[in-house]
Amino acid sequence: MLKISNTVTLADWEIELTAIRATGNGGQNVNKVSSAIHLRFDVPHSTLPAVYKERLLALSDSRISKEGVIIIKAQTFRTQEKNREDALNRLLEIIQGAMVVQKKRRETKPTRSSQVKRVDNKKKQGEKKSLRGKISI
Template sequence: MPSNEESLAARALELVEESFITASGPGGQNVNKVATAVQLRLDVFALRLEPAVFHRLKTLAGSRMTARGEIVLTARNYRTQEANREDARARLADLIEQAQIEPKKRAKSRVNRVGKVQRLKSKKARGTVKANRGKVDW
């Protein structure tokens, strides 16, 4: 399955639309003149994901996914376009890889007979304590 994940991430990076915007943060006076922040847009429907993977991706993306099914990532941590581009692409690939991982099913636990008896006994004792807290009638 790792080859499938890699091919899906690679396919996603091919479908990405990049735009550069001016960023706040590091860069000094240069930050006002040069568009160093990167905004990636990926149409999730173009990936043709399985429904379970799509729902996991939608949950992981959270507010970064638009109503039209686009994931929008903005990277502005670095001073250069290239570093921000690499950061955004790595984050997108990581998001898609995380969505590929199927969570383990929870195994139901079961209390044995002795455990049930002990639990009911302690509940009875606690109820008795609470019942004895009432008003004392002389």
């Protein structure tokens, strides 16, 4: 059981964990032992509240397929247990991250003094450049 918040949990049957062989370096251990974990979580057919489903499906994350299945491959660690924990933690981060509400940006105006400083600086630059011209005798 994966606890997402105080009121929302995921049952074990909703998360499909499969042990697979990891890729990359590691020699005989990688070739013999299925230590990597392939996690699949079907968002539309889960028991998550509708708000969670909407936000997850609205994410533009490459780990979420067009059908709404979150696919995570964990192969960082040498043991299957640690990779299983890693995959579940990453799933938890995705779900909790989807529920974070972005703060609305309030537009601000530049202060009067900053506007005056900007104009003064522009005038100084203009005077400096006008002095670079040819001198008429």
